[in-house]
Amino acid sequence: MNIQKRLQSGKFVVLAEMNTPKGVDISRFMTYAQHIRGRIDGVVVPDMDNGVMRMSALAGGALLQQQGIETLINVYGRDRNRMALQGDMLAAHVLGIQNLIVVQGENMACSDHRDAPPVNDLDEMGVLNAIRNLQAGKDMAGFDLDGVPQFYVGCHMAPFADNAAMDAEIELARGKIAAGAGFVITPPVFDMRRFGEFMKKAAALQVPIIPTVFLIKSVAVARYIATNEPGAHISEDLIRRIRTSSDREMEGVRIAGETIAQLRKEAGGVLLQTLGWEHRLPAILDAAGL
Amino acid sequence: MITAERKPLEEIIEYIRPFQKILLIGCNECVTVCSAGGRKEVGVLSSLLQMSFLKQGKNLQIREHTLERQCDPEYVEELVSMVDGVDAILSMACGCGVQEICRRFKNKPVFPAVNTKFMGASERQGVWAERCQGCGNCLLGVTGGICPIARCSKQLMNGPCGGSTNGKCEISPDVDCAWQLIWDRLKALGMEDRYEEIIPAKDWRPGRAAGPRKIIREDLAE
Incomplete structure (x- = not known):
């Protein structure tokens, strides 16, 4: 059963994010994917996430599809105009990629190619509308397509600092769903009570909500997020738990696993995000009892 | 203006x-x-x-x-x-x-x-044409005083494309090929060697790439 069918039939899906290499050595990328194959429902391949130039998500997604792993690739307009986006989405379809997640890109000023001009031809709504057009057999200029692609499309919700920002993000998601998004990826969960409050409101969106489970790699990372993103709700207790652990790395893995286990009752699925520590994904799945 | x-x-x-x-x-x-x-x-x-x-x-x-x-x-x-x-x-x-x-x-x-x-200049009565895109790092010193960013439809930095015909751009016979203008001017000035200089990939940060821009003159700012 593919991801779309699982989500639409109310089954919990486990997705893992895997970044493509910055180069052409795909050995680790493929090996780590094999380690989680069969234990997860799909792999999300970001496209130059956090503004780091890497092998494109299209290639990463196609490689995993060839291995029989269902993929979801991120699409957005920072680096590609409407021509390139549409062309790459057609390419994605023929390479077997059935799922797209429309996201916001990191600002080019915060990328590792700060001297590059950002494109920003289409925003998230623009990309969603372009996908809808393609699925209706037309490109954005109104020309007919020779063969029509079909995708299962998701959208992304940005982190929110307070209740007002949460409401605003839910409103934005409502617009994206109206434009064709069938599920929503939400920010990392570090506080189940806070997530419960969010879900009371987000349930009204009536599509599967897939929260991100972020692997906290160190006390420094936890402290950084707590300081710079108060809306993430990383508590002092959580930071203390990692700090006082005899194996801090493993404590982060356990916390991620526990979070997944708790979210099984609350959400449509989870997206595991390790930001380069994909080798830890099996341990997180172990900790989650998956 | x-x-x-x-x-x-x-x-x-x-x-x-x-x-x-x-x-x-x-x-x-x-x-x-x-x-x-x-x-x-x-x-x-x-x-x-x-x-x-x-x-x-x-x-x-x-x-x-x-x-x-x-x-x-x-x-x-x-x-x-x-x-x-x-x-x-x-x-x-x-x-x-x-x-x-x-x-x-x-x-x-x-x-x-x-x-x-x-941002442009008056070509003749009632006609204004684009001359500058405010890229923040002026190239006119190496392109014979004619801007390829504002005036080449492809913003090419190292010579014309194949669409340059009789000094005009392929997008319209009303649009001059910026690189033809650059070449003609460098030739007239005896500075053809400038044409051989390769302009590297441009740093667009002084332009709009790094977000909204601001100039602060410390000697003037209150």
């Missing part, structure tokens, strides 16, 4: 339809030179709007005023005594002027009456 063209009358009418009293402001700088939003254009637009609304049985009250510069807070202050008595402001300045009016009069709706087009 910054060039502009008046918006279609229908669009302006839709902006101001809900209002009775309008302050219509022009600018004596760039938009006056390109005949888009100076004192004369303010008068013409005012008459057109009043006639249009009169046909629909509405007596639109318009107060006209043209500032020396709408992008300069010092001149915008002149409007203080006029703004209270109107429902909305219609600006014929470029986007810089419109936003300065918005910044100063936070509680008053402000609408643009022109489309700001580009």
Whole structure:
């Protein structure tokens, strides 16, 4: 059963994010994917996430599809105009990629190619509308397509600092769903009570909500997020738990696993995000009892 | 100068339809030179709007005023005594002027009456052409004084593409090939060797790539 069918039939899906290499050595990328194959429902391949130039998500997604792993690739307009986006989405379809997640890109000023001009031809709504057009057999200029692609499309919700920002993000998601998004990826969960409050409101969106489970790699990372993103709700207790652990790395893995286990009752699925520590994904799945 | 063209009358009418009293402001700088939003254009637009609304049985009250510069807070202050008595402001300045009016009069709706087009120069009477995109790191010293960013339709940095024919660009016979212009000028100046210099991938940060820009002159800033 593919991801779309699982989500639409109310089954919990486990997705893992895997970044493509910055180069052409795909050995680790493929090996780590094999380690989680069969234990997860799909792999999300970001496209130059956090503004780091890497092998494109299209290639990463196609490689995993060839291995029989269902993929979801991120699409957005920072680096590609409407021509390139549409062309790459057609390419994605023929390479077997059935799922797209429309996201916001990191600002080019915060990328590792700060001297590059950002494109920003289409925003998230623009990309969603372009996908809808393609699925209706037309490109954005109104020309007919020779063969029509079909995708299962998701959208992304940005982190929110307070209740007002949460409401605003839910409103934005409502617009994206109206434009064709069938599920929503939400920010990392570090506080189940806070997530419960969010879900009371987000349930009204009536599509599967897939929260991100972020692997906290160190006390420094936890402290950084707590300081710079108060809306993430990383508590002092959580930071203390990692700090006082005899194996801090493993404590982060356990916390991620526990979070997944708790979210099984609350959400449509989870997206595991390790930001380069994909080798830890099996341990997180172990900790989650998956 | 910054060039502009008046918006279609229908669009302006839709902006101001809900209002009775309008302050219509022009600018004596760039938009006056390109005949888009100076004192004369303010008068013409005012008459057109009043006639249009009169046909629909509405007596639109318009107060006209043209500032020396709408992008300069010092001149915008002149409007203080006029703004209270109107429902909305219609600006014929470029986007810089419109936003300065918005910044100063936070509680008053402000609408643009022109489309700001580009930084350009007058080619002849009634014709203005793009010359500069404000990339923030001027290349004119190495391209014979002709800008490939503003004037080559593909923004090529190292010579023309295959679409250059008889000195014209493939997109239109009315558009000069910037690289033909560059070559002709370098040749005339005996500086053909400049053409051989490879311009590396441009750093676009001084342009818009790094976000909205600001100049702070420490010696002048208060």
